[in-house]
Amino acid sequence: MLAQNDIIAPSQTQFQRLFANGQLKMVLIFVPPAILVFTMFVILPMIQAGLFAPYKWSGYGPVPWALNEVTGKDFGRWVGSQNFERMLSHSAFKQAFINTLLVITVSIAIQIPIAMTMALMIYKSSRINTIFRLIFFLPYIMAEVATGLIFSFVLDGNYGLSKSFSDLMGWDKAFFPLAEKPWAFYCILGVIVWKYFGFHMMIFIAGLQSINSEVLEAAKIDGAKTLQTVFLIKLPLLWPSITISVFYAVLGGLQVFDLVMPMTAGGPSNSSHTLVSYLYMFGFIRLNIGYGSAVGVFLFVTGVAFAFLYRNTVQRGQS
Amino acid sequence: MFSWKESGRIIVLLFVSSLILVPLSATVLGGFKTTGEMRVSPFGLPREWITEVYAEILADSSFWRYLWNSFLISILTVALTLIFGSMAAYAFAQAKFFGANFLYSYLLLGLMFPFAAAILPLFLTVRDLGILDTPWGVILPQVAFGLAFSVMFFRTFFAQMPDELFEAARVDGCGYIRFFFLFTLPLSTPILATIATFVFVQSWNNYLLPLIMLNDREGYTWTLGAMDYRGEYSWEWNRTLAFVSATLAPAVVFFLAAQKYIVAGLTGGAVKG
Numbered sequence: 001m002l003a004q005n006d007i008i009a010p011s012q013t014q015f016q017r018l019f020a021n022g023q024l025k026m027v028l029i030f031v032p033p034a035i036l037v038f039t040m041f042v043i044l045p046m047i048q049a050g051l052f053a054p055y056k057w058s059g060y061g062p063v064p065w066a067l068n069e070v071t072g073k074d075f076g077r078w079v080g081s082q083n084f085e086r087m088l089s090h091s092a093f094k095q096a097f098i099n100t101l102l103v104i105t106v107s108i109a110i111q112i113p114i115a116m117t118m119a120l121m122i123y124k125s126s127r128i129n130t131i132f133r134l135i136f137f138l139p140y141i142m143a144e145v146a147t148g149l150i151f152s153f154v155l156d157g158n159y160g161l162s163k164s165f166s167d168l169m170g171w172d173k174a175f176f177p178l179a180e181k182p183w184a185f186y187c188i189l190g191v192i193v194w195k196y197f198g199f200h201m202m203i204f205i206a207g208l209q210s211i212n213s214e215v216l217e218a219a220k221i222d223g224a225k226t227l228q229t230v231f232l233i234k235l236p237l238l239w240p241s242i243t244i245s246v247f248y249a250v251l252g253g254l255q256v257f258d259l260v261m262p263m264t265a266g267g268p269s270n271s272s273h274t275l276v277s278y279l280y281m282f283g284f285i286r287l288n289i290g291y292g293s294a295v296g297v298f299l300f301v302t303g304v305a306f307a308f309l310y311r312n313t314v315q316r317g318q319s
Numbered sequence: 320m321f322s323w324k325e326s327g328r329i330i331v332l333l334f335v336s337s338l339i340l341v342p343l344s345a346t347v348l349g350g351f352k353t354t355g356e357m358r359v360s361p362f363g364l365p366r367e368w369i370t371e372v373y374a375e376i377l378a379d380s381s382f383w384r385y386l387w388n389s390f391l392i393s394i395l396t397v398a399l400t401l402i403f404g405s406m407a408a409y410a411f412a413q414a415k416f417f418g419a420n421f422l423y424s425y426l427l428l429g430l431m432f433p434f435a436a437a438i439l440p441l442f443l444t445v446r447d448l449g450i451l452d453t454p455w456g457v458i459l460p461q462v463a464f465g466l467a468f469s470v471m472f473f474r475t476f477f478a479q480m481p482d483e484l485f486e487a488a489r490v491d492g493c494g495y496i497r498f499f500f501l502f503t504l505p506l507s508t509p510i511l512a513t514i515a516t517f518v519f520v521q522s523w524n525n526y527l528l529p530l531i532m533l534n535d536r537e538g539y540t541w542t543l544g545a546m547d548y549r550g551e552y553s554w555e556w557n558r559t560l561a562f563v564s565a566t567l568a569p570a571v572v573f574f575l576a577a578q579k580y581i582v583a584g585l586t587g588g589a590v591k592g
Binding site for chain 2: 021022023024025026027029030031033034035037038040041042043044045046048049052059062118121122128132134135136137138139141142143144145146149150151152153154156158159160161163164194202206251254255257258261262276279280283284289292293296297299300302303304307308
């Protein structure tokens with residue numbers, strides 16, 4: 001999705017224009033606000049996360065290495081790589097990392113195929129397809145928090161689907177999937193598929209609609225079967241859309257948080273955390289700014305390394 | 320004309336639709352049931368339609384305050400993102416200046432950043448600026464994170480606009496700044512609408528930033544309010560479900576109406592009819 005920088009040869013007129021018609025003035029007024037806000041609220045905090053990560057610090061005072069006049073000591077304490085070591089050996093962190101990888105795996109291996117199947121079924125323009133498209137897109141535009149609350153009801157052992165299920169099985173004890181160890185996170189995974197497949201489906205529909213219909217006509221005349229057209233023509237032509245979809249699935253998967261809070265808040269016994277909910281619980285709630293920053297750095301490095309590698313390998317040559 | 324293939328397709332589509340619509344209808348209907356009935360029939364129609372729960376929520380002033388706070392934050396986020404984003408993109412598209420490419424690539428870094436990674440230092444920045452617990456503490460970070468993609472979309476759009484118009488205006492003595500506000504922006508309504516809708520949706524649904532930045536109930540957005548409500552009435556599901564329905568209803572209507580712009584935002588900016 002990175003737009004290519006169009007390089008226009010500097011012609012005489014453009015060079016003259018630099019000062020003409022107030023171009024310089026325009027640049028000086030138009031560019032700084034965006035750069036300033038972006039630097040202040042995106043870039044600087046990210047750099048700070050790197051700087052705070054080797055400290056034990058509660059966030060009291062301006063920076064951890066400043067001197068606290070009252071106590072005569074610095075606000076924070078330098079601990080070097082301890083935060084990272086603690087993080088990597090913390091079982092809840094390992095679980096959060098595994099869970100995040102699970103989200104990404106499920107998104108790619110289950111959600112995207114479902115989205116593709118649905119897209120192939122309804123990409124053609126017709127009234128009934130438009131209605132299905134709206135229905136499938138509905139979960140995507142709902143807030144994660146609302147979705148999480150709805151599903152914590154559906155999966156509540158005393159009410160909802162879970163109750164109907166345990167009644168059906170004749171269990172006399174109610175089953176609370178969101179409070180059972182492996183099940184809690186599987187439920188979150190299911191809700192992620194439920195919520196986001198429509199998003200990927202829309203990307204595929206846009207891709208399918210831009211396939212030249214003559215290609216498909218030609219294949220039909222040559223006697224290609226439905227599945228043959230799908231696997232030999234449509235899917236290869238959709239490759240750019242698929243790569244975009246996978247990119248979003250990974251970067252979005254790294255950041256799952258809003259759904260976790262209403263459904264399990266990371267429980268039971270920290271088994272359903274994602275990287276971000278772990279960061280929130282162990283960094284923000286306990287005001288361990290240094291420790292939380294170390295988790296943030298981990299998240300950042302993972303995300304950027306992936307984005308960089310992905311753009312330079314899989315998405316190479318695509319705009 | 321009956322065809323097995325077509326009916327198979329419809330059956331699959333109806334099945335998937337039911338997986339989506341049944342939880343949603345249970346949510347809306349849940350607000351019309353008593354707690355007792357919810358236990359017995361969570362998904363069916365209410366035997367007796369109870370309107371007290373909804374009425375109570377709609378008469379609750381904090382419910383409207385949550386909605387208003389979310390609305391205010393979203394509208395201001397949209398306005399600032401559009402203004403800052405379009406201005407910067409216009410400069411990048413129209414002017415060749417030293418460092419232009421560098422600054423543009425710098426802004427695009429925002430597309431690769433996992434936003435939550437820097438949430439703790441961001442919290443401290445907002446605290447040190449003295450805007451914690453104000454709408455600005457949510458608005459400004461949201462604008463900053465929305466800039467990357469909006470500048471990219473705006474720049475692509477502006478670069479495709481014909482040069483002749485500007486040449487003509489220039490002869491009449493119209494400068495860049497005046498031209499931008501008089502001609503470029505009014506001619507850019509499709510891209511403005513796309514970005515506005517997209518930014519609005521993200522802001523309206525945002526939970527993590529308000530959770531970190533807003534402590535005072537007076538300033539809560541509806542997402543915080545909904546979670547609060549759930550905590551307060553934990554076993555009265557009909558209340559939580561009614562609350563969720565009442566907040567979702569206007570949003571869903573708006574989002575479905577603006578669907579075309581959301582999809583355009585997802586798929587690369589081209590708005591099709």
